Amino acid sequence: MKLFKFVLLFISSLAILGCGAYSFTGIDTDAKTFQVNYFQNNALLIEPGLDRDFTNALTDLILNQTNLSLVKSSGDLIYEGEITTYRISPTTATANNTAAQNKLTIAVNVRFYDTRDEENDFEQTFSFFYDYPGEAQLIGSQKDSAHEEIFERLTQDIINASLANW
Template structure:
């Protein structure tokens, strides 16, 4: 009779282990929710700078980062045109403003902002098409020259905007 109890416990334990293994949950950490049976290609046009103030390296850094996000976080093939997904637009703003003022009336902090206008077309489901603006900003101490900090700040903001665009287009949160 004791061996029957042991067999029942062993059977229950094995059943529990099988049940736990069968009920696994899968997560995608990049957030992409793409039906790769329908969507195989993406085209990302170069975004020209249409802002009043132009910092030439900004366009190159932004264009490369945006393409990299899709290539690194999806299985989509990057093509020059006629893709299943199309991303295009322009950099519409590169501005700096005095953010905070000290007691003596001089600026203590400067806010640098990048704004990008994006047109997204999903040729497999046009209900997902949109045109939207994305932006990011960073502040820096007004005792520093913009030329001393802008490359680092641009790197951060470009990454943030590229992630925003990625999430809006293929993450479907």
């Protein structure tokens, strides 16, 4: 019985130590700092505060999912770009030619720079949408929920494209 406990403890210790050296996110551990430059809203339809909220959402997600430190300049990893699309469009119609469902689409053009390895640099557009009932107005908590859901997907896609080196 003592031998069994010893073997179990030994295997558990190896498993815990082994997981500590491996990053499940695939994040390059050579980078120490990052900066997120302000994402200006260049969409035809301007939603006040969208640029600030998106910039903060990307910054917060990187802080929460990595051990990188946020800096204002000279970061190892640099994110910049602009919001290019903010569009509300009907997706389905009723018999009365009214929208049964609407779609909010937000697209962001991102330029990513890895100052330590230029081969990792890219410029890419990320886009996601939120469907909501046609009779609903995209205001208040409905709009906040839509923005949160879209930002969650966009920022995760950006992190995956820039930091997940599988």
